[in-house]
Amino acid sequence: xxxxxxxxxxxxxxxxxxxxxxxxxxxxxxxxxxxxxxxxxxxxxxxxxxxxxxxxxxxxxxxxxxxxxxxxxxxxxxxxxxxxxxxxxxxxxxxxxxxxxxxxxxxxxxxxxxxxxxxxxxxxxxxxxxxxxxxxxxxxxxxxxxxxxxxxxxxxxxxxxxxxxxxxxxxxxxxxxxxxxxxxxxxxxxxxxxxxxxxxxxxxxxxxxxxxxxxxxxxxxxxxxxxxxxxxxxxxxxxxxxxxxxxxxxxxxxxxxxxxxxxxxxxxxxxxxxxxxxxxxxxxxxxxxxxxxxxxxxxxxxxxxxxxxxxxxxxxxxxxxxxxxxxxxxxxxxxxxxxxxxxxxxxxxxxxxxxxxxxxxxxxxxxx
Numbered sequence: 001x002x003x004x005x006x007x008x009x010x011x012x013x014x015x016x017x018x019x020x021x022x023x024x025x026x027x028x029x030x031x032x033x034x035x036x037x038x039x040x041x042x043x044x045x046x047x048x049x050x051x052x053x054x055x056x057x058x059x060x061x062x063x064x065x066x067x068x069x070x071x072x073x074x075x076x077x078x079x080x081x082x083x084x085x086x087x088x089x090x091x092x093x094x095x096x097x098x099x100x101x102x103x104x105x106x107x108x109x110x111x112x113x114x115x116x117x118x119x120x121x122x123x124x125x126x127x128x129x130x131x132x133x134x135x136x137x138x139x140x141x142x143x144x145x146x147x148x149x150x151x152x153x154x155x156x157x158x159x160x161x162x163x164x165x166x167x168x169x170x171x172x173x174x175x176x177x178x179x180x181x182x183x184x185x186x187x188x189x190x191x192x193x194x195x196x197x198x199x200x201x202x203x204x205x206x207x208x209x210x211x212x213x214x215x216x217x218x219x220x221x222x223x224x225x226x227x228x229x230x231x232x233x234x235x236x237x238x239x240x241x242x243x244x245x246x247x248x249x250x251x252x253x254x255x256x257x258x259x260x261x262x263x264x265x266x267x268x269x270x271x272x273x274x275x276x277x278x279x280x281x282x283x284x285x286x287x288x289x290x291x292x293x294x295x296x297x298x299x300x301x302x303x304x305x306x307x308x309x310x311x312x313x314x315x316x317x318x319x320x321x322x323x324x325x326x327x328x329x330x331x332x333x334x335x336x337x338x339x340x341x342x343x344x345x346x347x348x349x350x351x352x353x354x355x356x357x358x359x360x361x362x363x364x365x366x367x368x
Contacts, residue, residue, distance in 0.1 A: 003306050003337060005313035010054075010320060012296060013227045013264045015099055015173065017054035017320075020313055021334045024269070024300050024322035025057045025103040025176070025231070027071060029136055033115070035062070035069070035076030036085035042092050048327060049096030052334030056098050057267070057322065060105030060178050063163030064156075067121045069114040070107025070183065071136050077102065077163040077170070086170040094171070101227065102167035103176040104160055108184030109145035109193070110237060112138035120145040121152065123188050124195040130238035142238065153200060156184070157214055161221045164228075174227025177214060180269055182236025185211050189254075190236075191245055204246070204253060212261060219262040229298075230258065231267040234277065234285070248278040251288040259293030266297050267322065273301035274312055287317040298322050304346075306337040 007019045030040050048056050062068040062076045069076065076082045086102075093100040107114075109122030112132040122145035132138025148156075164175045179185035187193045188210045194201050200209055211230070219228055232254075234243050244250040258266060270277050270285040277285035286299035299318035303309040304326030312318050325346040327333055336343060 003310045005310050019054045020320045021053050022320050022322040023048045023053050023056040023327045024324040025059050026324050028059050029071050029073040031073050031075035037075050037089050042089045046092040047331040049093045049098035051332030057101045058103050060103050063104050064159035065116050068106040070111045072113035077166045083166040083170045090171040099173045101174045101176050102172040103178050104163050105178035106184035108187045110182050121148050126193050128238040161217050164218050176229040180231040180233035215261045227264050229265040233269045248282050252292045255289050255292035266295050269300040273299040273303050284317050
């Protein structure tokens with residue numbers, strides 16, 4: 001098959017990728033109880049590099065030993081032992097030719113499993129919609145979080161910065177701030193979850209303030225040459241139908257603001273990355289990000305058909321394609337696509353189970 005766009009080079013920051021296929025971040029809850037990365041994780045990530053993906057983005061990694069952890073057995077970058085544990089994982093990915101990016105994530109009010117505290121914090125004392133995810137060990141509605149003080153906002157910014165420095169020390173090629181899917185940074189951006197009356201709440205600019213400040217704080221810490229990206233979405237883990245109230249105009253404002261920061265890329269995820277995201281006749285989410293920010297954009301969402309992914313690139317709606325469940329089912333997706341091979345279907349019902357995530361997928365049995 002001739003997927004000329006999918007298998008063309010692309011320069012991301014200081015690295016030239018030999019194809020446009022990226023592994024999306026996926027929650028796995030397969031770390032040690034204390035948040036250290038382990039051999040199972042090394043083998044999991046290594047497979048994607050061996051399978052031909054040009055870059056891999058890690059699962060969400062929590063940055064501190066206070067309120068940031070979202071799931072039991074989620075990996076961290078909150079201390080030196082976490083940093084050391086990631087080094088073998090990073091080396092395995094890079095030795096097989098892939099770029100490895102650490103996604104740094106604070107769960108905020110959407111946390112449903114934290115070894116350090118039973119309390120959750122968020123921009124405001126507003127519980128996330130919906131119920132906790134049972135296949136990640138949660139049960140019932142989310143509790144109402146405690147509203148954060150301004151001092152705690154500053155502490156969280158510093159925790160992100162220190163975690164990004166640990167990612168750099170562990171050898172990751174870059175970091176991605178998790179501003180999507182209803183986690184803390186997205187909670188600040190979301191109108192109904194952020195009811196603050198200070199400089200971090202109210203207007204769209206105020207709700208965007210933490211993200212913009214954090215980007216620059218991280219950049220100052222890691223240096224100009226280090227890769228820094230962000231992931232955004234409209235939908236959330238517990239509110240899959242959510243859309244930005246201002247539609248495409250709000251998207252234009254957000255992406256334009258991000259475009260003048262020191263970000264190196266924006267990673268966007270939608271239910272279907274090839275479909276209009278703000279109503280009939282509007283741009284796709286990735287297209288909006290690309291046109292308004294003028295930064296490199298990674299598109300995610302139902303792009304497991306290589307031909308469909310090729311069209312998104314060909315239509316200049318994105319620069320790179322990230323795959324989640326399609327990569328899980330086909331860790332050698334790039335090789336298969338290049339050879340015109342049939343892809344394996346992803347079976348959701350047999351995969352996402354607490355602590356046994358990797359054990360219940362046919363392609364993961366080699367890791368047990």
